[in-house]
Amino acid sequence: MDFLEEGSWSLSFAGAGFLGLYHVGVTQCLSQRAPRLLQGARRFYGSSSGALNALAIVCGKSTDFCCSHLLDLVKHVEGLSLGIFHPAYAPIEHIKQQLQDKLPENSHILASQRLGISLTRWPDGHNFIVTDFATRDELIQAVVCSLYFPFYCGTIPPEFRGQRYIDGALSNNLPFADCPSTITVSPFHGTVDICPRSSSASLHELNAFNASFQISTKNFFLGFISLIPPKPEVVADNCRQGYLDALRFLEARGLTKEPVLWTLVSRDPPAPPARTPDDGTSFNCHVPTVLVKDVPSLEQLSPELEAALRKAVRRDLGAWARFRRSGPGQVLSYLLLPCTLPFEYVYFRSRRVVIWLPDAPADLWWMWGLVKSTALEIHSRTKARLLRL
Numbered sequence: 001m002d003f004l005e006e007g008s009w010s011l012s013f014a015g016a017g018f019l020g021l022y023h024v025g026v027t028q029c030l031s032q033r034a035p036r037l038l039q040g041a042r043r044f045y046g047s048s049s050g051a052l053n054a055l056a057i058v059c060g061k062s063t064d065f066c067c068s069h070l071l072d073l074v075k076h077v078e079g080l081s082l083g084i085f086h087p088a089y090a091p092i093e094h095i096k097q098q099l100q101d102k103l104p105e106n107s108h109i110l111a112s113q114r115l116g117i118s119l120t121r122w123p124d125g126h127n128f129i130v131t132d133f134a135t136r137d138e139l140i141q142a143v144v145c146s147l148y149f150p151f152y153c154g155t156i157p158p159e160f161r162g163q164r165y166i167d168g169a170l171s172n173n174l175p176f177a178d179c180p181s182t183i184t185v186s187p188f189h190g191t192v193d194i195c196p197r198s199s200s201a202s203l204h205e206l207n208a209f210n211a212s213f214q215i216s217t218k219n220f221f222l223g224f225i226s227l228i229p230p231k232p233e234v235v236a237d238n239c240r241q242g243y244l245d246a247l248r249f250l251e252a253r254g255l256t257k258e259p260v261l262w263t264l265v266s267r268d269p270p271a272p273p274a275r276t277p278d279d280g281t282s283f284n285c286h287v288p289t290v291l292v293k294d295v296p297s298l299e300q301l302s303p304e305l306e307a308a309l310r311k312a313v314r315r316d317l318g319a320w321a322r323f324r325r326s327g328p329g330q331v332l333s334y335l336l337l338p339c340t341l342p343f344e345y346v347y348f349r350s351r352r353v354v355i356w357l358p359d360a361p362a363d364l365w366w367m368w369g370l371v372k373s374t375a376l377e378i379h380s381r382t383k384a385r386l387l388r389l
Contacts, residue, residue, distance in 0.1 A: 025242025
């Protein structure tokens with residue numbers, strides 16, 4: 001990959017659910033160690049949570065902003081007695097409200113021709129990558145469509161430009177991953193440019209949704225926690241691992257001034273980079289893989305990222321909040337669940353219906369058209385079968 005001509009490369013971020021904080025660590029490393037890769041990139045592509053990170057880059061959002069908002073959602077799920085199955089869990093509404101409150105008014109101008117959002121059209125599954133946005137609301141709606149995972153986020157797909165779309169990761173999880181000028185990023189073990197290096201001996205890979213995943217127990221675990229988030233500290237460690245993996249990518253290609261990773265694992269000097277005979281670019285395949293557990297504190301490498309993560313994982317220290325997190329508090333919440341859950345269900349469902357009312361006519365009309373087309377299809381197939389008989 002040639003990094004000499006500005007605008008000759010792009011970055012693509014994979015959809016990762018609650019592991020999207022991995023992309024924030026990667027972005028922080030690139031902006032700190034090789035800012036030219038972000039400043040000179042032609043376009044930033046993304047699907048699902050990767051689209052959120054790409055949007056944060058083009059809008060110039062800080063690391064503290066990204067960490068706090070993503071981990072706030074994780075802490076919100078942690079505080080629910082039933083987790084993601086609680087009626088108060090509404091990720092799409094939460095993220096949409098945050099985008100409407102925090103995105104700048106000219107965000108659609110900043111994102112046009114620099115941001116590419118992967119969408120999956122419902123119901124045929126065709127993939128579309130949107131790169132131009134007429135208004136700020138249209139940009140927010142495109143991000144919402146790319147985040148919408150069927151039945152996990154709801155039953156009615158959101159609308160964008162007169163069509164219904166769902167999670168872009170279901171048709172193209174890594175846009176333009178096969179293009180040699182695209183730097184790909186994924187929190188799953190695989191063959192992309194920036195990803196965790198696996199210690200598994202498995203050589204089998206699963207190629208799906210325009211992305212490759214190593215078939216291993218670690219990837220199955222990562223896929224599980226991408227939908228059902230663990231503790232905020234575990235999500236924060238994934239962000240730190242993203243920083244270290246991005247640093248390994250930069251050092252392997254000689255894009256940093258000095259080999260930092262070697263100082264963390266060994267005092268021996270690093271091996272000289274091997275030069276490829278075709279274009280003379282250097283690539284050092286001996287750059288060590290450093291895990292979060294091998295680094296006592298990431299503050300030496302990135303004080304800004306470490307400060308943002310520590311601030312974001314900090315929980316409410318109030319007496320009531322501490323009691324709810326304690327063992328007796330959790331036992332009491334589960335004992336009272338049969339009494340509190342019906343009232344919570346009615347309240348949050350009613351609230352969601354009120355929020356849905358402005359979109360109700362369009363959604364009901366779409367549902368009627370879907371039922372009508374399905375009935376016509378069944379009628380035509382039944383008629384054709386009877387005529388054959």
